Amino acid sequence: MNLTLEDIGRLAGVSRSTVSRVINDQDSVRLAVRERVQEVIRLTGYTPNAAARSLVSGRTGVIGLVIPSRVHSLFEDPYFSRLIQGISAASNQAGNTLSLFLFQNEEEEAELYPRVITSGFLDGLILTATRMADPLLARTAVGEIPIVVVGRPDVEGVSYVDVDNRGGALKAATHLSSLGYQRIGLLGAPVSTTAGLDRLNGFVEGLAACGLPLPPDLRVDGDFSEASGYVAMRKLLAHQPDAVFAASDTMALGALRALKEAGIRVPQDMALVGFDGLPGSENSVPSITTIRQPVTETGARAVHILNDLVTGVATAPIVEIMPVELVIRESSGTSRDSAGSDVE
Amino acid sequence: MNLTLEDIGRLAGVSRSTVSRVINDQDSVRLAVRERVQEVIRLTGYTPNAAARSLVSGRTGVIGLVIPSRVHSLFEDPYFSRLIQGISAASNQAGNTLSLFLFQNEEEEAELYPRVITSGFLDGLILTATRMADPLLARTAVGEIPIVVVGRPDVEGVSYVDVDNRGGALKAATHLSSLGYQRIGLLGAPVSTTAGLDRLNGFVEGLAACGLPLPPDLRVDGDFSEASGYVAMRKLLAHQPDAVFAASDTMALGALRALKEAGIRVPQDMALVGFDGLPGSENSVPSITTIRQPVTETGARAVHILNDLVTGVATAPIVEIMPVELVIRESSGTSRDSAGSDVE
DNA sequence: TATATTTCTGGGAGCGCTCCCAAGAATGTT
DNA sequence: AACATTCTTGGGAGCGCTCCCAGAAATATA
Incomplete structure (x- = not known):
C-alpha cells in the first residue's frame, strides 16, 4: 500500500x-x-518516506529536546511547561519534529545520550536545565551535532539563549530602592545555577548603584520551590528587612505565605518583588510585582538558532540574551513613604 | 568523520x-x-545510521505521543506530567525514541497529523486526551500505523489503556455509605469525557448497591479544575449533603477550600473523597481520601501494548483496564456515627 | 584420506529518495 | 530554414544498511 x-x-x-x-x-x-x-x-x-529522504540528504528534520535526569519534579513547573510549549510551537512552525528525551537517572543519561547524538537521527539538540560542569555538555563537545542550550551554561564556546537575569535583578533592586526601601533582603536562588548566580550579582549590583549594601544576614537562599521560599522568608524575618526580592515567583509565593502567617501586610509592612512572571504571581493576593521573562519566546529563539546552525546559515557559538520586563503590581505598589513608615 | x-x-x-x-x-x-x-x-x-537502518527494516524505533490542541493548560496538570514521564521511561527502556506532538490549534493538528502518521517516521502512536468524536481518531482509522489511546475512546475497534473509573467511583460510593453517610453528593467531572461519564455511572451504581439514590440536586459538575470544584461545592452546600465524592483530586481541593470558608469541618461535619491520588490530596489539611490511579503504569502499559502491535506480537484492538485503589485518609477517616451525627 | 555435514563469511541486490548529467523538446536568432 | 540557446525531462549512481544466497572454512563421519 x-x-x-x-x-x-x-x-x-x-x-x-x-x-x-x-x-x-x-x-x-x-x-x-x-x-x-x-x-x-x-x-x-x-x-x-522520511528515512529514504534523510538517508540521502543527511537531514531528518528532527530536533531533540533533552531534559536531564534531575528535573523530573520540575516538569510540573510552569516554567518548563511553557518552555516546552514554546519550543514545540516553534519547531512545528519551522517544519521540524520534536523528540523528547527525559532521562530517568544518570545511567540512562550516560547510556542513551551518546547514541542519541551520533545516530544521525537528530539534526540538532536543545539542552535545558544544564547544571554547572554538566556531563552532557562535556560529552557533547566531541559530537558534531549542533547544540543550543537554554540558560547560560558555565562553559565557553556553546551557543545559548538566556534571559537577562542580571539586568532583571538589577531592575528589581533599583525599583525597590526608588520606592524608598532601605533594608532590602534577598531570597536567593541556588548559586549552583547560573540563573541564581546572575540574579544574585545583578541584585547586588543594583543595590550598590543606589548606594545600598546587601548585608549577609539579609540574604537567604532557597531552591526555587514554594516551600523553600516559605522557610527562607521566615529566616529573613528575624533580621527585619523592609522589602524582599525573591529570585523566583514560586519562592515569592512561599514568602507571601510566611508573611501572611506572621501577620505582616504586603505591601504596607513589607514590599515584595518576584522573578519570572508566572500566572501564580498575578493571581495571588496581593498580586506580586515581578520581573517577567519571555519563556515561550526563549524556546522559540532556541529553535531558530538551532535551525540556523543546522542549515549552516550561522556558525556556533551564537549567544542571545532575551530582555526582561519589570511588572509592577500590588506587592510593591506604594512607596515606602505613603505606606506610613518612619524611614526618610 | x-x-x-x-x-x-x-x-x-x-x-x-x-x-x-x-x-x-x-x-x-x-x-x-x-x-x-x-x-x-x-x-x-x-x-x-538510523535512516539507513529504517529504510531497509521499515522500522524507526520512534513512537509518537500526541497531545491535542485543547490540553495546553493541562500540561501543568500533575496527571499529564506523570503520564508523560511514565511513557518516556517505558519507551527509553524499550529502546524507543519518543516524539512529542503538541498541536497549538486545530489547523496545525489538521495539517501536521496526516503527515505524521504516513511519513513512516513513526512506528506507532499514543494518543491522549481524546475527546468524544475526536477528529484525530476518525482520521486515524484509515492509516495503517498502530495506535494506542490512553483513556477510553468513544469508538470501537481501537486499542486503549484506561483506569477503572467506574470501579473506582463505585468504591468511593460504597466507602462513604459504609461509614453511615446517607446524603452523598457528587462533584462530577464533565460527562463530555468518558472518564467523567464512567465515574458518574460507577458512583450511581455504587450508591444504588447500598440502597441510596443520587438526587439531581446533589450532583453538580465541574471541569476537573480547582476553581470549578470550589464553585460546585458552594452550589452543593445549599442542598446539605453529609458527604461528597469529587471526581478529581483537584476539584476535591477546590471543594475543601469552599468548605473551610463556610466553616464546615472535614470530616466532622462532612466527609470528602477525591479521585486520582495526586500529591496535592495527600498534603492538604485534612488529607483527602482518594481513589488512586496508577498513572505512570498506565503510560508504561500503553508503550508496551503499542510495541506489541508494532512488532506484530499482538493485533488490535487490545484493551486494558488498570486497577484503582481506595486510599483512606483524614477526610473520611471517621464513621458518621463517631462524628456525632443524628443519623442512624 | 576422502567425503558429507555444519558453521562461518563475503558480496550482490535493493529499500526510496536526491543529485547530477545528458538527451530531448521548445524557443530564439540569423 | 537552419542553427544556437534555453527549458524540461529521464535515468544512472549512490546514501548506509539488512537480507539472502553461495562459496569458503571448519568440523564430523565414513
Missing part, C-alpha cells in the same frame, strides 16, 4: 525525478505537468 | 555483513571475530 515516487510518476505519466522536483518545489517543471503530479499526490495521499 | 559499516569492517578486517551481524547480535560469528569487531566499534564510537 505504501507508495513510492516511482508509483506516483507512473500514475502521472512522468518519471521519479519529475515527481521529486514537484515535491521539493524546484523550478523547471512545466506548469501542466506540475499540476498533474500534484493532483495525483493529492488523490493518493502520498507522503515521501 | 561519519563511519559506516564498511569502514568498521575494513578496520576489523572483515566484511560489512559480519559487522552487521555483530551489531544485531546474530549468531554464527566466530567468537574471536565478534570480539575484534566489538573492540573496533568501541574504539571508534561507531553508531549505525
Whole structure:
C-alpha cells in the first residue's frame, strides 16, 4: 500500500525525478505537468518516506529536546511547561519534529545520550536545565551535532539563549530602592545555577548603584520551590528587612505565605518583588510585582538558532540574551513613604 | 568523520555483513571475530545510521505521543506530567525514541497529523486526551500505523489503556455509605469525557448497591479544575449533603477550600473523597481520601501494548483496564456515627 | 584420506529518495 | 530554414544498511 515516487510518476505519466522536483518545489517543471503530479499526490495521499529522504540528504528534520535526569519534579513547573510549549510551537512552525528525551537517572543519561547524538537521527539538540560542569555538555563537545542550550551554561564556546537575569535583578533592586526601601533582603536562588548566580550579582549590583549594601544576614537562599521560599522568608524575618526580592515567583509565593502567617501586610509592612512572571504571581493576593521573562519566546529563539546552525546559515557559538520586563503590581505598589513608615 | 559499516569492517578486517551481524547480535560469528569487531566499534564510537537502518527494516524505533490542541493548560496538570514521564521511561527502556506532538490549534493538528502518521517516521502512536468524536481518531482509522489511546475512546475497534473509573467511583460510593453517610453528593467531572461519564455511572451504581439514590440536586459538575470544584461545592452546600465524592483530586481541593470558608469541618461535619491520588490530596489539611490511579503504569502499559502491535506480537484492538485503589485518609477517616451525627 | 555435514563469511541486490548529467523538446536568432 | 540557446525531462549512481544466497572454512563421519 505504501507508495513510492516511482508509483506516483507512473500514475502521472512522468518519471521519479519529475515527481521529486514537484515535491521539493524546484523550478523547471512545466506548469501542466506540475499540476498533474500534484493532483495525483493529492488523490493518493502520498507522503515521501522520511528515512529514504534523510538517508540521502543527511537531514531528518528532527530536533531533540533533552531534559536531564534531575528535573523530573520540575516538569510540573510552569516554567518548563511553557518552555516546552514554546519550543514545540516553534519547531512545528519551522517544519521540524520534536523528540523528547527525559532521562530517568544518570545511567540512562550516560547510556542513551551518546547514541542519541551520533545516530544521525537528530539534526540538532536543545539542552535545558544544564547544571554547572554538566556531563552532557562535556560529552557533547566531541559530537558534531549542533547544540543550543537554554540558560547560560558555565562553559565557553556553546551557543545559548538566556534571559537577562542580571539586568532583571538589577531592575528589581533599583525599583525597590526608588520606592524608598532601605533594608532590602534577598531570597536567593541556588548559586549552583547560573540563573541564581546572575540574579544574585545583578541584585547586588543594583543595590550598590543606589548606594545600598546587601548585608549577609539579609540574604537567604532557597531552591526555587514554594516551600523553600516559605522557610527562607521566615529566616529573613528575624533580621527585619523592609522589602524582599525573591529570585523566583514560586519562592515569592512561599514568602507571601510566611508573611501572611506572621501577620505582616504586603505591601504596607513589607514590599515584595518576584522573578519570572508566572500566572501564580498575578493571581495571588496581593498580586506580586515581578520581573517577567519571555519563556515561550526563549524556546522559540532556541529553535531558530538551532535551525540556523543546522542549515549552516550561522556558525556556533551564537549567544542571545532575551530582555526582561519589570511588572509592577500590588506587592510593591506604594512607596515606602505613603505606606506610613518612619524611614526618610 | 561519519563511519559506516564498511569502514568498521575494513578496520576489523572483515566484511560489512559480519559487522552487521555483530551489531544485531546474530549468531554464527566466530567468537574471536565478534570480539575484534566489538573492540573496533568501541574504539571508534561507531553508531549505525538510523535512516539507513529504517529504510531497509521499515522500522524507526520512534513512537509518537500526541497531545491535542485543547490540553495546553493541562500540561501543568500533575496527571499529564506523570503520564508523560511514565511513557518516556517505558519507551527509553524499550529502546524507543519518543516524539512529542503538541498541536497549538486545530489547523496545525489538521495539517501536521496526516503527515505524521504516513511519513513512516513513526512506528506507532499514543494518543491522549481524546475527546468524544475526536477528529484525530476518525482520521486515524484509515492509516495503517498502530495506535494506542490512553483513556477510553468513544469508538470501537481501537486499542486503549484506561483506569477503572467506574470501579473506582463505585468504591468511593460504597466507602462513604459504609461509614453511615446517607446524603452523598457528587462533584462530577464533565460527562463530555468518558472518564467523567464512567465515574458518574460507577458512583450511581455504587450508591444504588447500598440502597441510596443520587438526587439531581446533589450532583453538580465541574471541569476537573480547582476553581470549578470550589464553585460546585458552594452550589452543593445549599442542598446539605453529609458527604461528597469529587471526581478529581483537584476539584476535591477546590471543594475543601469552599468548605473551610463556610466553616464546615472535614470530616466532622462532612466527609470528602477525591479521585486520582495526586500529591496535592495527600498534603492538604485534612488529607483527602482518594481513589488512586496508577498513572505512570498506565503510560508504561500503553508503550508496551503499542510495541506489541508494532512488532506484530499482538493485533488490535487490545484493551486494558488498570486497577484503582481506595486510599483512606483524614477526610473520611471517621464513621458518621463517631462524628456525632443524628443519623442512624 | 576422502567425503558429507555444519558453521562461518563475503558480496550482490535493493529499500526510496536526491543529485547530477545528458538527451530531448521548445524557443530564439540569423 | 537552419542553427544556437534555453527549458524540461529521464535515468544512472549512490546514501548506509539488512537480507539472502553461495562459496569458503571448519568440523564430523565414513
